[in-house]
Amino acid sequence: MELSGAEILWECLMREGVEVVFGIPGGANMPIYDAMLKYPVHHVLVRHEQGAAHMADGYARASGKVGVAMATSGPGATNLVTGIATAMMDSSPVVFITGQVHAHLIGGDAFQETDVTGITLPITKHNYLVTRAEEIAQVVREAFYIARTGRPGPVLIDICKNAQIQKTEFVYPEKVELPGYKPPRTAPKAQLQKAAQMIKESRRPVILAGHGLLISRAYREMQELAHRAHIPVAMTLLGIGSMPASDPLNLGMMGMHGEAYCNLAIQNADLLIALGMRFDDRVTGNLKTYAPHAKKIHVEIDPSEVHKNVVVDLPLFGDLRMVLSDLLSYVEESRHDEWLDQIGEWRAESDSRDIIYWPDDGKLYTAHVIRSIWEATRGQATLTTGVGQHQMWAAQYYPFEEPYRFITSGGAGTMGFGVPSALGVWFTDKTRDVWVIDGDGSFQMTQAELSTIVQEGAKIKIAIMNNHFLGMVRQWQEFFFDSRYAATPLHGPDFIKIAEAHGIPARRVTKPEEVMDALRFADQTPGPVLLDFWVEKEEAVYPMVPAGADLHNMIRRPARERTTA
Amino acid sequence: MQHTLIALVENKPGVLNRVASLFRRRNFNIESLNVGHTDRKDISRMTIVINSDEVDARKVEANLYKLVNVIDVHDVSTQPAVIRDLALIKVKAALDQRAEIANLASIFRGRIVDVAAESVIVEITGTEDKIESLVELLRPFGILEMVRTGQVAMLRGGYEPVRHTPGAGSNGHHPEEALEMD
Numbered sequence: 001m002e003l004s005g006a007e008i009l010w011e012c013l014m015r016e017g018v019e020v021v022f023g024i025p026g027g028a029n030m031p032i033y034d035a036m037l038k039y040p041v042h043h044v045l046v047r048h049e050q051g052a053a054h055m056a057d058g059y060a061r062a063s064g065k066v067g068v069a070m071a072t073s074g075p076g077a078t079n080l081v082t083g084i085a086t087a088m089m090d091s092s093p094v095v096f097i098t099g100q101v102h103a104h105l106i107g108g109d110a111f112q113e114t115d116v117t118g119i120t121l122p123i124t125k126h127n128y129l130v131t132r133a134e135e136i137a138q139v140v141r142e143a144f145y146i147a148r149t150g151r152p153g154p155v156l157i158d159i160c161k162n163a164q165i166q167k168t169e170f171v172y173p174e175k176v177e178l179p180g181y182k183p184p185r186t187a188p189k190a191q192l193q194k195a196a197q198m199i200k201e202s203r204r205p206v207i208l209a210g211h212g213l214l215i216s217r218a219y220r221e222m223q224e225l226a227h228r229a230h231i232p233v234a235m236t237l238l239g240i241g242s243m244p245a246s247d248p249l250n251l252g253m254m255g256m257h258g259e260a261y262c263n264l265a266i267q268n269a270d271l272l273i274a275l276g277m278r279f280d281d282r283v284t285g286n287l288k289t290y291a292p293h294a295k296k297i298h299v300e301i302d303p304s305e306v307h308k309n310v311v312v313d314l315p316l317f318g319d320l321r322m323v324l325s326d327l328l329s330y331v332e333e334s335r336h337d338e339w340l341d342q343i344g345e346w347r348a349e350s351d352s353r354d355i356i357y358w359p360d361d362g363k364l365y366t367a368h369v370i371r372s373i374w375e376a377t378r379g380q381a382t383l384t385t386g387v388g389q390h391q392m393w394a395a396q397y398y399p400f401e402e403p404y405r406f407i408t409s410g411g412a413g414t415m416g417f418g419v420p421s422a423l424g425v426w427f428t429d430k431t432r433d434v435w436v437i438d439g440d441g442s443f444q445m446t447q448a449e450l451s452t453i454v455q456e457g458a459k460i461k462i463a464i465m466n467n468h469f470l471g472m473v474r475q476w477q478e479f480f481f482d483s484r485y486a487a488t489p490l491h492g493p494d495f496i497k498i499a500e501a502h503g504i505p506a507r508r509v510t511k512p513e514e515v516m517d518a519l520r521f522a523d524q525t526p527g528p529v530l531l532d533f534w535v536e537k538e539e540a541v542y543p544m545v546p547a548g549a550d551l552h553n554m555i556r557r558p559a560r561e562r563t564t565a
Numbered sequence: 566m567q568h569t570l571i572a573l574v575e576n577k578p579g580v581l582n583r584v585a586s587l588f589r590r591r592n593f594n595i596e597s598l599n600v601g602h603t604d605r606k607d608i609s610r611m612t613i614v615i616n617s618d619e620v621d622a623r624k625v626e627a628n629l630y631k632l633v634n635v636i637d638v639h640d641v642s643t644q645p646a647v648i649r650d651l652a653l654i655k656v657k658a659a660l661d662q663r664a665e666i667a668n669l670a671s672i673f674r675g676r677i678v679d680v681a682a683e684s685v686i687v688e689i690t691g692t693e694d695k696i697e698s699l700v701e702l703l704r705p706f707g708i709l710e711m712v713r714t715g716q717v718a719m720l721r722g723g724y725e726p727v728r729h730t731p732g733a734g735s736n737g738h739h740p741e742e743a744l745e746m747d
């Protein structure tokens with residue numbers, strides 16, 4: 001059957017199970033949009049292409065399915081760039097489809113021509129420039145396969161307008177043939193046995209649980225390993241949810257703003273079992289003094305990550321789920337009570353400094369607000385965040401029992417991720433309780449998507465932790481630049497009026513006693529809600545490992561009397 | 566130390582750019598990079614020479630594999646290999662100097678491939694050292710222009726290529742199998 005290139009694109013997207021796409025039309029992708037009307041797909045019209053990218057990314061992270069975002073050529077495509085880089089850094093499977101000028105115009109600086117494959121080369125897992133309709137089916141099939149397999153990542157397809165219009169015979173490719181693409185499977189038996197032996201011999205082991213556990217759906221195998229061999233689990237920011245927060249073996253988050261006892265456990269360990277994490281500088285601190293007594297096992301799907309930052313003793317290449325389930329057949333039961341007692345002592349010391357146990361002093365602290373949101377949502381919400389202090393507090397004070405419930409930009413640290421990614425999450429399951437924990441700075445970067453949320457009637461709760469500052473930068477200025485607040489005070493708009501202009505019910509909260517009432521209001525409001533929490537302006541996130549410092553040399557919150565009142 | 570890597574890549578537009586971009590992005594320094602055809606139309610062959618320690622060489626290999634269009638990478642640095650570079654050297658040559666230049670070239674099994682009133686072009690094939698020696702000997706005459714292809718390399722018969730990246734080469738499974746993964 002003869003179809004236009006645009007129709008072939010949609011035929012292929014339907015076969016990939018695509019139900020929702022996020023984007024904006026323009027000159028160079030109009031044939032794609034026109035053909036879309038014939039297919040059962042829901043299109044979400046965003047207000048800025050960055051929003052489309054984060055939505056598709058949020059959709060992908062929450063569901064494990066491939067997200068799809070679309071843009072026209074030139075400025076439409078370049079507006080995607082931040083979102084593509086964000087997806088790349090966090091290995092999120094998103095297919096980006098951009099329109100391009102006619103093939104015969106390429107290279108001639110035609111109207112809205114931009115070298116999109118050139119620009120996105122280093123921030124995609126792979127990309128394609130399609131100049132003929134005949135290529136589309138094969139390319140789309142490959143793009144989805146590449147995006148979701150191996151170490152997932154964004155793939156961009158730039159389709160020339162003539163290729164969208166041309167008609168050609170539609171033949172769906174039976175299989176993907178990529179001679180240079182071989183995602184690994186499991187590690188050799190001898191290595192698995194060696195790993196089991198190292199685990200058996202260790203007295204102070206720690207599992208480092210990364211995003212890979214969620215991506216390859218290997219968290220249950222990891223939990224089994226932890227329980228069977230009695231190994232405490234430290235999580236990266238993106239690994240949060242891989243171990244239930246209430247599990248006694250859970251050490252919470254590691255790294256720059258990790259729990260002090262968690263970082264101390266890592267520094268004193270004699271074995272680190274790193275699972276789907278990449279020893280990012282935000283989790284290791286000074287590499288020279290990182291976990292100096294520990295042997296290191298690194299299970300990784302991407303060979304270029306092994307020995308990149310930390311030289312390890314035993315790399316195991318492969319898909320985490322396959323490697324872990326194979327490894328489990330060699331791992332014996334053991335106990336490490338002494339080690340866990342030691343960690344327990346550190347934990348008690350950490351608790352004594354924890355702001356969560358502070359008595360009500362009339363001030364509104366972000367940590368307390370987030371804990372109240374946790375209570376009000378019975379710990380069952382899915383959170384997305386911006387980037388900054390509020391993001392770290394969300395990671396620290398909203399304990400998750402399940403994976404795929406904490407959606408945040410880790411590797412790229414992209415402010416503005418919160419609102420659009422929440423809409424993407426909502427589309428994976430409209431009954432989900434979706435909350436955005438945002439900063440006043442981050443929120444303003446993509447607040448235009450409020451109208452997208454309203455247009456879609458999405459039930460999303462937005463809680464702005466409004467400290468009237470670019471808080472995280474302010475904190476660095478306080479600690480490392482003698483409190484010289486260069487360009488960090490934010491004179492935000494009236495967020496209540498902004499919400500109301502969109503028809504979104506909103507409340508402002510300035511005192512602790514108003515928090516629960518506002519959360520009840522949010523719960524009872526059927527559609528989107530915005531809450532503007534005027535929190536303490538100059539609070540700092542603790543503990544903090546200054547960039548490049550030793551992981552055990554944390555700036556700690558000054559201890560304070562604990563009361564029960 | 567010098568590492569010589571052979572990469573087989575799909576012969577598609579943009580692949581050279583992907584490889585070059587990778588080196589820039591990861592901050593690897595290329596000594597030389599040569600691309601040419603193989604006996605198969607759909608596969609090109611790159612010879613990449615880098616000056617780096619062992620750890621970085623492994624990183625280059627692993628990163629090359631991340632490119633979807635890279636089919637195979639092996640390292641010939643530690644094995645017996647035929648390594649060749651070709652140079653064309655245009656040397657200032659008055660009439661009475663031609664014979665001397667031709668002599669020098671022939672010692673290195675080079676030859677004169679072009680003669681003009683005031684210059685000659687010497688062609689030489691060989692290892693880097695050999696070419697450099699000849700260049701030094703020709704320098705006093707005055708080198709007007711020079712071009713080198715960069716090294717190309719091939720393992721000697723009877724040796725198995727060394728692949729360091731796990732899952733590379735024959736250990737990797739086939740794409741059709743991978744499809745069953747999800």
Ligand SMILES: Cc1ncc(C[n+]2csc(CCOP(=O)(O)OP(=O)(O)O)c2C)c(N)n1
Pocket residue numbers: 386387388389390391413414415416438439440441442443465467469470471472473
């Ligand atoms: C797009 C982008 N620009 C700049 C930064 C640098 N940055 C990191 S945190 C931060 C402040 C964030 O302020 P806000 O969203 O209000 O969060 P807070 O730290 O106050 O909770 C900035 C500017 C960034 N991460 N992303």
Ligand SMILES: [Mg+2]
Pocket residue numbers: 388439440441465466467468469470471
């Ligand atoms: Mg702020």
